[in-house]
Amino acid sequence: MAGATSDPRLESNLLATFFLQTTMDLVLLLQRVFDALFNSAIYSSLALALVIIFRSTGLLNFAQGEMATFTAYIAFVLLAGPQPRLTGGGLAGLVPGVPFTVPLAIVGAVLCGMAVGAATERVLIRPLGGASDLALVNITIGLLLATNSLMAQWWGTGPRIFPAIFPSGAGQHFTILGARLRYSTIGVWIVLLSVLILLILLLRHTRVGLAFRAVSISPSNAELVGVRVGPTLMYGWAMASGFGALAACLSANSVLLEPNMMLRVLVYAFAAATLGGLDSPKGALVGGLIIGLSQTLIPAYVPFIGFELSVLPALLAMVLILLIRPAGLYGTKRIERV
């Protein structure tokens, strides 16, 4: 290549190719970041659900994903009317179908999810009264299994097409520096952030919010000053399940609605919650952002981990954080006294 360097035109050509290549790589990177932002919002919102419950009740709700999927099916039924199972008639025929618009159906599903969450706390968690980890795991795993097969039985295991809430066809995007930022990504973030702001206002400026914060810090002390712990926890569960329902309804369009839809998402959300610190809502948001980005970027740049295995880095990250820094980024450090 000694001759090549002596030729100035070729050199500038090489330089131009190099620049073009770098710019294309950068645009591709930006594109991947934009794509990742959509998933990030979903993971953040499911992680928030997990964090709200862990913070107040001290349990990891393994059934959160399945409960969320259930509400997405409810939105689907609200939209499309009773859905027969793919194999024949079903119990779903009992659910009256009203023609809803997409946002209205999602609001309905979120309300349903909140009711289910509150009922779960009242009926399954509160009577146990701070039982062992084992009992709580049993309850949530039981819920996971039961809900999962219930959905498979009522609505079939085949994937359903869930309508998009935001315009998400071809060409419906902003172009920033050559990369496409889809309207749906922006829409999902707007919804997530506005619900978050609502939540913060609720926590800071209402009596219920104050009670909830007190219970999160110390249930026994809160009880001593007259806060009714049980109902407050129930509101917490309702809030959490609302976030879960939102996550499921917003993502159902892109991942197709099926009973196992949230199983993997649950791993990402748990990884996000762990990364942020299991008892920190801020951590859930940041964790969701990081996990969402790494889910798209790692498979793109590490060939061994294709799309199928993209859940592996999330799991490894979760294990490493629990080993090295169990409090995560923003969580409260726990000290074990002997």
Next chain:
Amino acid sequence: MFERQRRLSWISVTGIVLLSVALAIIPFVASTTGLRQASQIIISVLAVLGVNVATGYGGMISLGHGVFVGVGAFATGFYLDDLSLPWLVAIALGAVTAGLSGALVGLPALRIKGIHLALVTLGMAIVFQPLSKRFPKITGGVSGQGVEARFDAPNWWPGDSRMASAVYRYLFCVLIVVLALWATWNVVNSRFGRSMRALRDNHTAAAIYGVDLVSARVTTFAISAGLAGLCGALQVLLVPFVSQDKFPAQESLVIYASAVVGGLGTIWGPVLGVIARTAVGKAGDLVAGFDGLGPIGDFFSLLDESAFVFGVGLIVLTFFFPRGLAGIGRKRQPSG
């Protein structure tokens, strides 16, 4: 339970007698297929026993034992076909491989405890399927692959029909399961078993009394994973085909549920759990046969889904019989 039970209660004796009679009758009444299915049910005791060792005796919640069953099955297939090892060696090595992978999981379990360990093992159960699709040479990728080797009756075995071979395989499985139960019973009542349970009840106190936390936790998890791996190895013996689609996350959860429903921390718990799982499956088949009941029929058809029944069963038992089926007749103990 800190003292070894010297006498068997009459319930246990009746149970053992009934079970032995049932096990002895099956080969005379079942077809080859029926015998294979019976064998499959019998070996599934091993996986549940594995969960019982980790969770019931060791106090480490494992929601991912289906993974070790899978590792055992894939490893046995690999040793048989690629390394052409004899059956007994392949089965033993398959269980050992699963045990080693269990020890790997047990290592982080030193610091990750309680509900966090449940989280990690659940993650493991969810990741296992896509991960095994990535190693098609061993696992056969998405569709799975057949195993060439066959486990046939040796020459001295009377008869050489397919039925004779099936009976041979059945008896082999029963023998292994009985041996495994007996070995586990001895391990949990040994010095090591006591330190294991001490660790479960109060790990700080156990450490003060001189229990080596690291080796106790890792060994417990390795034993429990090895038992699950043995189940996987015997699956290959019964059906010479390995595939990732036998090991979805739900399978791990149903194994866990069987262990809880049967009764954690008891030696007969896994047997009862598997009997319950089988009974539920059979009952489901029966009610699924009815038609024309409308929505009620649909509700009954839910019973056909053993995952549904076990999910509900898990919740109900946690409320009313926290010690599982094996604990129903017994008095409550001050500490569990």
